[in-house]
Amino acid sequence: MSQSPKPGQVMGRRGFLSGAAAAGGAAAIGGLTGPAAGANPENLPPNVPDWSRYLGEGVDARPYGVPSEYEAHVVRRNVAWLTASTESSVNFTPLHEIDGILTPNGLCFERHHSGIAEIDPADHRLMINGLVDKPLIFTMEDIMRFPRTNKVYFLECAANTGMEWRGAQLNGCQFTHGMVHCVMYTGVPLRLILEEAGLKTNAKWIMPEGGDAAGMNRSVPLEKALDDCLVAFKMNGEALRPEQGYPLRLVVPGWEGNMWVKWLRRIEVGDQPWHTREETSKYTDLMEDGRSRRFTWYMDCKSVITNPSPQAPLLHKGHNILTGLAWSGRGTVERVDVTLDGGKNWRTARIDGLSLDKAVHRFYFEFDWNGEPLLLQSRAVDSTGYVQPTKDELRAVRGTNSIYHNNGIQTWHVQQNGEVENVEIS
Amino acid sequence: MSQSPKPGQVMGRRGFLSGAAAAGGAAAIGGLTGPAAGANPENLPPNVPDWSRYLGEGVDARPYGVPSEYEAHVVRRNVAWLTASTESSVNFTPLHEIDGILTPNGLCFERHHSGIAEIDPADHRLMINGLVDKPLIFTMEDIMRFPRTNKVYFLECAANTGMEWRGAQLNGCQFTHGMVHCVMYTGVPLRLILEEAGLKTNAKWIMPEGGDAAGMNRSVPLEKALDDCLVAFKMNGEALRPEQGYPLRLVVPGWEGNMWVKWLRRIEVGDQPWHTREETSKYTDLMEDGRSRRFTWYMDCKSVITNPSPQAPLLHKGHNILTGLAWSGRGTVERVDVTLDGGKNWRTARIDGLSLDKAVHRFYFEFDWNGEPLLLQSRAVDSTGYVQPTKDELRAVRGTNSIYHNNGIQTWHVQQNGEVENVEIS
Numbered sequence: 001m002s003q004s005p006k007p008g009q010v011m012g013r014r015g016f017l018s019g020a021a022a023a024g025g026a027a028a029i030g031g032l033t034g035p036a037a038g039a040n041p042e043n044l045p046p047n048v049p050d051w052s053r054y055l056g057e058g059v060d061a062r063p064y065g066v067p068s069e070y071e072a073h074v075v076r077r078n079v080a081w082l083t084a085s086t087e088s089s090v091n092f093t094p095l096h097e098i099d100g101i102l103t104p105n106g107l108c109f110e111r112h113h114s115g116i117a118e119i120d121p122a123d124h125r126l127m128i129n130g131l132v133d134k135p136l137i138f139t140m141e142d143i144m145r146f147p148r149t150n151k152v153y154f155l156e157c158a159a160n161t162g163m164e165w166r167g168a169q170l171n172g173c174q175f176t177h178g179m180v181h182c183v184m185y186t187g188v189p190l191r192l193i194l195e196e197a198g199l200k201t202n203a204k205w206i207m208p209e210g211g212d213a214a215g216m217n218r219s220v221p222l223e224k225a226l227d228d229c230l231v232a233f234k235m236n237g238e239a240l241r242p243e244q245g246y247p248l249r250l251v252v253p254g255w256e257g258n259m260w261v262k263w264l265r266r267i268e269v270g271d272q273p274w275h276t277r278e279e280t281s282k283y284t285d286l287m288e289d290g291r292s293r294r295f296t297w298y299m300d301c302k303s304v305i306t307n308p309s310p311q312a313p314l315l316h317k318g319h320n321i322l323t324g325l326a327w328s329g330r331g332t333v334e335r336v337d338v339t340l341d342g343g344k345n346w347r348t349a350r351i352d353g354l355s356l357d358k359a360v361h362r363f364y365f366e367f368d369w370n371g372e373p374l375l376l377q378s379r380a381v382d383s384t385g386y387v388q389p390t391k392d393e394l395r396a397v398r399g400t401n402s403i404y405h406n407n408g409i410q411t412w413h414v415q416q417n418g419e420v421e422n423v424e425i426s
Numbered sequence: 427m428s429q430s431p432k433p434g435q436v437m438g439r440r441g442f443l444s445g446a447a448a449a450g451g452a453a454a455i456g457g458l459t460g461p462a463a464g465a466n467p468e469n470l471p472p473n474v475p476d477w478s479r480y481l482g483e484g485v486d487a488r489p490y491g492v493p494s495e496y497e498a499h500v501v502r503r504n505v506a507w508l509t510a511s512t513e514s515s516v517n518f519t520p521l522h523e524i525d526g527i528l529t530p531n532g533l534c535f536e537r538h539h540s541g542i543a544e545i546d547p548a549d550h551r552l553m554i555n556g557l558v559d560k561p562l563i564f565t566m567e568d569i570m571r572f573p574r575t576n577k578v579y580f581l582e583c584a585a586n587t588g589m590e591w592r593g594a595q596l597n598g599c600q601f602t603h604g605m606v607h608c609v610m611y612t613g614v615p616l617r618l619i620l621e622e623a624g625l626k627t628n629a630k631w632i633m634p635e636g637g638d639a640a641g642m643n644r645s646v647p648l649e650k651a652l653d654d655c656l657v658a659f660k661m662n663g664e665a666l667r668p669e670q671g672y673p674l675r676l677v678v679p680g681w682e683g684n685m686w687v688k689w690l691r692r693i694e695v696g697d698q699p700w701h702t703r704e705e706t707s708k709y710t711d712l713m714e715d716g717r718s719r720r721f722t723w724y725m726d727c728k729s730v731i732t733n734p735s736p737q738a739p740l741l742h743k744g745h746n747i748l749t750g751l752a753w754s755g756r757g758t759v760e761r762v763d764v765t766l767d768g769g770k771n772w773r774t775a776r777i778d779g780l781s782l783d784k785a786v787h788r789f790y791f792e793f794d795w796n797g798e799p800l801l802l803q804s805r806a807v808d809s810t811g812y813v814q815p816t817k818d819e820l821r822a823v824r825g826t827n828s829i830y831h832n833n834g835i836q837t838w839h840v841q842q843n844g845e846v847e848n849v850e851i852s
Contacts, residue, residue: 049545049546049549049550049637051543051544051545051637051638051639051689052543052637052638052639052641052691053639054639055513055540055541055639056513056538056540056541056542056543056544056638056639057513057541057542057544058511058512058513058515058538058541058542059502059504059512059513059515059516059517059536059537059538060504060512060517061512061542062502062532062669063501063502063503063517064492064493064500064501064502064532064533065502065531065532065533065534065667065668065669066490066532066667067490067664067665067667067668068544068545068665068667068668068672068673069544070545070546070547070548070672070673071664071665074490074664074665075489075490076485076488076489076490076491077489078485078486085484086484086485086486086487087481087482087483087484087485089484089485090485091485091486091489097664098660098663098664099574099576099612099660099663100576100610100611100612100660100662100663101576101610101663102528102610102662102663103663104531104662104663104664105491105530106488106490106491106492106664107490107491107663107664108491110485111485112482112484112485114481114482115481115482115483115484116482116483116484116487117477117478117482118477118482118483118494118495119475119477119494119496120475120496121496122496123475124475141741141742144747145742145745145746145747146747147747147790147792148525148747148778148790149778149779150525150526150527150778150779150780150788151779152780184526184527184528184779185526186525186526211475211477211478212477212478212482213477213478213479213480213481213482215478234524234525234526236526236528236530236662237524237525237526237527237528237529237530237533238493238497238500238523238524238530238532238533239493239494239497239500241491241492241493241494242491242493242494243488243491246494246496247494247496263477265478315567316567316571319571320571321570321571321572321573321574352574352575352576353575353576353577353610354576354578354780362576364573364574366573
């Protein structure tokens with residue numbers, strides 16, 4: 001019944017891989033058809049891989065599992081020159097190494113203002129005060145007794161792609177777009193916690209505050225707080241990671257990441273915004289005329305091609321897969337178009353898998369590469385009909401003083417050798 | 427605008443937590459309202475938590491993140507007496523510690539037949555041979571050039587809950603039900619890979635084979651292979667973990683876990699099943715009359731209450747959250763009913779979050795506990811209308827010789843002190 005290929009045979013391909021070389025594969029055939037369990041390793045042909053010849057580690061080796069040693073390059077990376085210290089800094093998710101719509105917890109980008117607070121949950125409290133009928137303090141056990149829900153949301157730092165306002169700067173989607181992640185949260189609707197305290201009739205705003213040394217805080221309109229915000233304690237099924245706010249973080253779906261206060265210890269209820277440091281001197285957008293946009297909460301529709309990209313060059317002519325991510329703080333992504341020639345021709349990509357409100361969407365586009373240079377772009381359209389703008393369209397409206405809210409179309413230049421660079425085209 | 431509670435004040439609660447004590451919380455108020463950034467730690471009140479007084483670790487501390495040290499108890503656990511060696515053994519997912527529908531990669535249970543093969547993906551190959559027009563060998567790069575898709579599926583070992591056939595044995599849902607996990611896979615539809623090789627007209631079965639020393643293999647009907655099987659290379663966004671088949675695993679949605687061949691190196695196409703060791707002496711179900719059920723592929727509808735459970739006792743009278751997982755290899759879960767009194771009264775639980783085909787479903791049920799003993803059970807109904815049976819109903823049909831496919835209703839006995847034990851009731 002078995003029909004085995006001969007060693008060294010170059011085998012024909014049908015559809016997808018017609019341009020592929022198969023010699024490398026054929027050389028390993030002995031290993032592929034090799035040992036049955038219990039065979040004496042000494043009698044096996046020399047090209048049987050080691051991993052088929054010996055018992056591997058057992059089920060007690062790693063109570064909490066880790067990636068393969070061959071994936072050691074798949075890590076968050078920071079940029080030393082970007083900030084004065086690593087405690088008030090950022091690192092970036094390797095978007096070109098992940099797939100699907102979920103970000104593994106170990107790879108979710110970090111942004112701290114005073115380093116990672118290492119909190120003992122037994123000693124952690126959440127206080128609700130201000131314009132409430134009864135100020136309350138909750139232990140973690142208290143929080144766990146509220147009804148909870150599970151939602152997948154993206155979180156994007158407002159400064160994501162911020163370096164690109166003044167032209168192509170960073171070479172790699174990890175660095176240009178890697179301040180976005182997407183996980184499934186388990187948490188309590190904030191509405192239930194506020195209702196437990198009882199909102200006074202003049203309540204209009206809340207101020208969540210973090211338990212880190214920075215005491216990070218932001219003003220959030222009560223309407224948003226009562227709509228879809230969560231007080232989350234789990235991400236992707238397990239406890240929040242320390243760098244993501246363990247044991248409690250505020251989830252503010254679709255809005256800029258710095259409002260998702262980590263290490264959440266207090267929520268004050270008020271009748272007007274507090275104009276805290278992080279919503280005045282920071283996280284406002286300086287316009288060309290010297291005025292600033294304030295309360296630019298929404299993360300508008302955006303997309304990026306993650307493969308190919310500068311850290312993930314094209315390796316083969318012939319059939320290739322282009323993939324990327326798209327998201328919108330205002331709903332779902334309805335369509336992603338891609339171009340290989342800098343915008344002369346656009347084709348609709350395939351959005352694969354789940355399309356969830358305020359979550360990243362994964363798109364794919366299959367193409368044949370003949371070795372000529374390419375100018376790759378993606379352009380997303382969200383469920384409100386909003387179309388992702390070009391960087392020049394953004395600059396025409398906002399100037400080039402901004403740091404935040406750059407959702408412009410990204411261009412990658414694929415060279416003849418398959419290498420990819422970050423460029424801008426007009 | 428701020429109205430702070432006084433230290434020591436016991437604050438009133440409204441709805442959910444009316445029975446909760448608040449004294450523990452109130453004692454920490456100084457810490458909650460404490461330091462602004464830059465305050466001198468020496469001048470702060472002594473009850474400010476340390477984590478608010480000093481800078482934490484920076485963004486270069488952990489390129490690949492890990493859980494908090496306070497979560498060190500959330501690990502897979504094996505049972506030493508269950509198997510003769512750890513290389514051909516199993517460990518269990520801590521179901522009582524996770525939430526939502528996704529299992530973190532580091533907590534996905536393990537089942538190996540010869541330990542964990544540690545494969546270098548650069549040297550790994552996948553061969554397709556047998557009743558095909560052109561035998562093919564693929565490198566990992568070849569596989570990455572096929573169209574891919576993203577799907578969330580549960581994987582359950584056929585032996586999950588196997589110890590319970592002869593009565594309540596193991597005390598903890600981690601041990602009774604912890605051989606199930608649920609992740610999002612990225613992979614290539616197996617259909618596309620088989621079509622690339624070209625199936626001969628008499629092709630009826632495939633035999634996937636693993637690259638570990640056991641050379642794990644099973645016969646899979648071609649109809650299933652062409653329907654929804656995937657050759658997966660990522661789980662929850664990142665590369666498969668070594669213990670889950672890195673760099674390639676077969677995904678066989680809804681069917682027993684041992685068919686999901688890990689470290690996938692070869693797929694042979696044939697015209698009849700191979701009757702390999704793992705589908706004859708193992709993974710068949712010995713009936714009372716000495717005959718065995720063979721090819722019992724489907725994992726039928728099942729559920730378990732994960733909290734409260736023996737490892738997660740009730741800590742408070744008053745309002746509490748009951749939660750658990752339900753799944754079916756034949757579709758979605760339509761309903762989960764729970765009882766607190768051993769089946770006298772059933773109430774419908776709330777299924778929260780995504781309801782996906784052949785994925786776990788999360789259910790919640792809120793209840794008040796007055797301190798009396800409880801007999802907790804959950805009973806799931808799937809999209810085919812199949813109702814999860816009692817253990818006694820299963821035994822009446824299958825006897826007590828079986829190891830595999832115990833999807834009977836689990837009972838937990840909550841004692842007056844809140845502790846929980848595994849029991850059976852008739």
